[in-house]
Amino acid sequence: MQTTNTLPAPLSPSQQxxxxxxxxxFIAIAVIGITIWQYIxxxxxxxxxxxxxxxxxxxxVLGALCGLLCExxxxxxxxxxxxxxxxxxxxxLVNVWTGNLLIAVIAAILAGALMGLLLAYMSVTLKMDQIIxxxxxxxxxxxxxxxxxxxxxxxxxxxxxxxxxxxADIPIIGPAFxxxxxxxxxxFILVIAVHYVLFYTKWGLRTRAVGEHPRAADTLGVNxxxxxxxxxxxxxxxxxxxxxxxxxxxxxxxxRAMTNGRGFVALAVMLFGKYTPxxxxxxxxxFGFANAMxxxxxxxxxxxxxxxxxxxxxxxxxxxxxGFVGRTRVPAADGVPYEKE
Amino acid sequence: xxxxxxxxxxRNVTKRFPGVLANDNVSFSLRKGEIHALxxxxxxxxxxxxxxxxxxxxxxxxxxxxxxxLVEINGPSDAINYGxxxxxxxxxxxxxxxVTENMILGSEVTKGTSLDLNRARKEILKxxxxxxxxxxPDAIVEDLPVGVQQRVEILKALYRKANxxxxxxxxxxxxxQEAEDLFVVMRQLTExxxxxxxxxxxxxxxxNVADRVTVMRRGKVVGHTSPKETDQQGLATxxxxxxxxxxxxKSPAKPEDVVLEVEHLKITxxxxxxxxxxxxxxxxxxxxxxxxxxxxxxxxELVEAMTGLRDATSGKVYLSGETIPFENPRYxxxxxxxxxxxxxxxxxxxxxxxxxxxxxxxTYYQKPYAGQxxxxxxxAVLKNALGLIERFDVRAPxxxxxxxxxxxxxxxxxxVGREFSRPLKVLIANQPTRGLDVGSIxxxxxxxxxxxxxxxxxVVISAELDEILSLSDRIAIMFRGEIVTIVEAKGTxxxxxxxxxxxxxxxxxx
Ligand SMILES: Nc1ncnc2c1ncn2[C@@H]1O[C@H](COP(=O)(O)OP(=O)(O)OP(=O)(O)O)[C@@H](O)[C@H]1O
Ligand SMILES: [Mg+2]
Numbered sequence: 001m002q003t004t005n006t007l008p009a010p011l012s013p014s015q016q017x018x019x020x021x022x023x024x025x026f027i028a029i030a031v032i033g034i035t036i037w038q039y040i041x042x043x044x045x046x047x048x049x050x051x052x053x054x055x056x057x058x059x060x061v062l063g064a065l066c067g068l069l070c071e072x073x074x075x076x077x078x079x080x081x082x083x084x085x086x087x088x089x090x091x092x093l094v095n096v097w098t099g100n101l102l103i104a105v106i107a108a109i110l111a112g113a114l115m116g117l118l119l120a121y122m123s124v125t126l127k128m129d130q131i132i133x134x135x136x137x138x139x140x141x142x143x144x145x146x147x148x149x150x151x152x153x154x155x156x157x158x159x160x161x162x163x164x165x166x167x168a169d170i171p172i173i174g175p176a177f178x179x180x181x182x183x184x185x186x187x188f189i190l191v192i193a194v195h196y197v198l199f200y201t202k203w204g205l206r207t208r209a210v211g212e213h214p215r216a217a218d219t220l221g222v223n224x225x226x227x228x229x230x231x232x233x234x235x236x237x238x239x240x241x242x243x244x245x246x247x248x249x250x251x252x253x254x255x256r257a258m259t260n261g262r263g264f265v266a267l268a269v270m271l272f273g274k275y276t277p278x279x280x281x282x283x284x285x286x287f288g289f290a291n292a293m294x295x296x297x298x299x300x301x302x303x304x305x306x307x308x309x310x311x312x313x314x315x316x317x318x319x320x321x322x323g324f325v326g327r328t329r330v331p332a333a334d335g336v337p338y339e340k341e
Numbered sequence: 342x343x344x345x346x347x348x349x350x351x352r353n354v355t356k357r358f359p360g361v362l363a364n365d366n367v368s369f370s371l372r373k374g375e376i377h378a379l380x381x382x383x384x385x386x387x388x389x390x391x392x393x394x395x396x397x398x399x400x401x402x403x404x405x406x407x408x409x410x411l412v413e414i415n416g417p418s419d420a421i422n423y424g425x426x427x428x429x430x431x432x433x434x435x436x437x438x439x440v441t442e443n444m445i446l447g448s449e450v451t452k453g454t455s456l457d458l459n460r461a462r463k464e465i466l467k468x469x470x471x472x473x474x475x476x477x478p479d480a481i482v483e484d485l486p487v488g489v490q491q492r493v494e495i496l497k498a499l500y501r502k503a504n505x506x507x508x509x510x511x512x513x514x515x516x517x518q519e520a521e522d523l524f525v526v527m528r529q530l531t532e533x534x535x536x537x538x539x540x541x542x543x544x545x546x547x548x549n550v551a552d553r554v555t556v557m558r559r560g561k562v563v564g565h566t567s568p569k570e571t572d573q574q575g576l577a578t579x580x581x582x583x584x585x586x587x588x589x590x591k592s593p594a595k596p597e598d599v600v601l602e603v604e605h606l607k608i609t610x611x612x613x614x615x616x617x618x619x620x621x622x623x624x625x626x627x628x629x630x631x632x633x634x635x636x637x638x639x640x641x642e643l644v645e646a647m648t649g650l651r652d653a654t655s656g657k658v659y660l661s662g663e664t665i666p667f668e669n670p671r672y673x674x675x676x677x678x679x680x681x682x683x684x685x686x687x688x689x690x691x692x693x694x695x696x697x698x699x700x701x702x703x704t705y706y707q708k709p710y711a712g713q714x715x716x717x718x719x720x721a722v723l724k725n726a727l728g729l730i731e732r733f734d735v736r737a738p739x740x741x742x743x744x745x746x747x748x749x750x751x752x753x754x755x756x757v758g759r760e761f762s763r764p765l766k767v768l769i770a771n772q773p774t775r776g777l778d779v780g781s782i783x784x785x786x787x788x789x790x791x792x793x794x795x796x797x798x799x800v801v802i803s804a805e806l807d808e809i810l811s812l813s814d815r816i817a818i819m820f821r822g823e824i825v826t827i828v829e830a831k832g833t834x835x836x837x838x839x840x841x842x843x844x845x846x847x848x849x850x851x
Binding site for chain 1 (some may be wrong): 358395397398399416417418421427429433434435436437438442443445446447448449451454455456497
């Protein structure tokens with residue numbers, strides 16, 4: 001029962017657009033400006049920074065996609081870190097055993113999906129506290145990978161960049177966007193695909209409805225449990241892919257706890273992007289950019305303690321999150337198990 | 342079974358919840374094209390029965406026949422396929438979705454893999470035109486007034502080609518005019534062959550629109566009748582099982598000192614619209630001031646400011662001569678202001694909490710509920726709950742069940758019980774009997790009059806003209822954020838009130 005009275009004055013489309021995207025556009029223009037200026041000063045460094053931006057942002061945006069698929073259907077997933085870690089580990093192991101990178105990637109995805117299934121079972125069927133469920137996954141992944149990891153395993157290598165013909169030769173952006181290994185390309189496609197699914201398809205409509213008002217969805221014959229299960233499992237699979245990126249594409253080997261908090265940063269990226277794939281992508285790119293700049297600054301001969309420079313990306317994220325990005329609307333039913341009767 | 346043309350037949354349905362027998366061997370039949378009213382006390386099991394038919398709850402026993410054929414309903418999608426549509430007591434709309442998105446959810450129209458919102462929009466406009474239910478397909482639902490939201494709910498059912506329509510207390514949140522409009526639509530629907538189950542607590546409405554009436558009490562069907570055979574009194578007696586006073590009995594008020602005074606109050610809402618424009622009035626101890634007005638004319642905001650839920654742009658509110666701070670509900674609680682809020686889910690209850698906790702929601706930190714060393718005195722909390730459940734006739738398995746499991750009317754009684762049982766100077770009751778059955782209304786009206794006679798200043802805000810007229814000593818009429826006039830209730834007619842509420846100036850009427 002609601003009591004809304006008179007209609008609010010609607011914003012004009014241009015106002016609405018500005019309100020929604022103003023900050024993003026401002027930041028984008030600033031970043032592009034800095035980049036071009038840098039390019040004129042030093043082309044090689046700039047291209048390296050951009051390439052590193054993409055590299056840093058890939059696992060974050062994948063993690064954020066996982067998080068937002070889950071939360072759009074009202075399941076909080078703080079186990080992204082664990083799902084990534086297990087994906088990384090399984091992908092690596094399978095690569096060691098088979099030497100087949102494709103099979104390794106698929107194994108990583110399956111491992112992530114399995115962790116997704118576990119989370120879905122705990123939070124949807126058992127109606128457990130979802131923070132506890134996510135923590136279980138994080139601890140489980142840390143324990144499993146730590147226990148089974150043996151030092152000295154080696155592989156035949158990692159996935160290599162595939163230049164996309166002449167596109168890769170475009171100045172500034174060519175090397176960063178069009179000369180990447182497969183998982184990075186897959187990430188570009190996934191961002192667009194998840195955006196499309198979430199906002200333009202039947203499944204997306206149902207997912208968002210389940211995240212906002214599951215009972216309303218139920219009364220229209222939408223299977224709330226199924227929607228949540230599928231989203232959480234697919235989310236887990238994407239987190240697994242993020243893990244595969246780390247071991248099979250970025251580094252080429254596994255280390256204990258190598259995700260190093262990326263799963264949690266991904267959650268921040270998801271919030272920063274207001275639960276939208278494109279927004280999360282922008283946020284991840286910004287964070288990646290700040291990180292890449294930070295690395296460059298450490299090389300440069302500046303008299304600032306490197307610890308402070310190391311903080312830069314985080315400080316930047318906090319400032320932007322708290323200062324510029326307006327309130328993020330959390331899905332109304334987020335974190336609440338659905339009771340049928 | 343005679344060869345009747347039945348749209349729906351419910352046979353021997355039993356439904357149990359933990360500790361409650363909500364439906365006890367209930368049978369019910371709906372003829373084609375009729376409006377069949379379902380009447381019963383709060384907690385009688387009306388909503389439960391309809392939720393069972395709609396597939397939201399699984400029945401423990403019982404069968405359903407549609408067009409005289411036995412059917413299995415295992416979920417809402419089965420019900421929808423059998424042509425059953427339901428408008429729930431608490432709306433089932435996704436607030437942040439557009440009307441179109443809400444309409445198509447679950448029965449999406451697609452083009453390839455994408456949603457085809459354009460086609461959906463056209464279809465919606467076509468249906469909305471055909472039934473005279475006007476909506477803007479692109480409006481966001483949370484921005485819409487309740488009356489329009491309800492239209493969306495009905496359209497949702499029609500969009501799914503429902504020919505059996507369940508309306509669960511559709512008029513509880515409507516203004517009298519909106520209710521009239523709804524009845525027109527209902528009649529039009531039945532002419533087109535739709536059969537309607539209509540749940541309401543308003544006896545007049547039943548006599549007005551229903552073809553037949555089935556009465557439930559405590560989970561059982563206790564009788565059938567029709568408007569031709571009975572009147573309001575008859576319906577009330579049948580449903581409550583005793584004679585009910587439909588009119589309020591009260592002696593003339595003996596007003597004393599002013600306890601509540603509102604002075605030049607102005608309120609601007611979130612959208613920077615001035616919704617209360619320079620309002621002043623007084624309430625004396627021992628009188629009931631009714632505030633009448635069509636919903637959305639500033640009453641909600643006025644009450645929120647008086648009860649500490651909202652800030653005012655200017656103006657003052659005095660309680661026994663002392664200025665009250667805005668946005669400080671605890672100050673008001675501690676200084677003897679009682680509040681029955683308009684939206685019981687939003688401001689009245691913590692739904693997941695049990696009844697006992699809800700009944701001490703604003704006094705839990707005081708004696709006797711807070712014992713030594715911050716420890717709660719569970720015994721005192723429990724004793725309070727048991728007392729109120731008994732006194733206000735809350736139908737619930739016990740004080741330890743979650744407020745969310747109670748029927749709408751019984752939730753209301755929990756709030757009323759909590760507020761009426763504190764020592765008060767002023768009582769502000771916004772729609773105090775919304776969703777209540779006539780028996781409970783009688784009781785609550787009696788309690789309000791009793792409080793007045795004990796020297797409490799009472800403000801009653803209600804969309805029900807009858808309630809305002811019979812309960813108030815004086816009536817203030819609000820229109821577009823202003824008080825049009827304040828009159829003595831005695832001698833004021835329904836028609837006069839209606840005209841003022843629609844914006845007529847007092848001179849023009851008198
Ligand atoms: N989900 C639930 N869990 C437990 N008990 C419930 C649930 N829903 C309803 N009940 C109980 O079943 C009984 C019937 O409730 P129901 O909502 O059907 O009443 P109603 O006739 O619709 O009343 P009202 O007029 O107040 O809406 C009540 O005692 C209520 O407490
Ligand atoms: Mg009900």
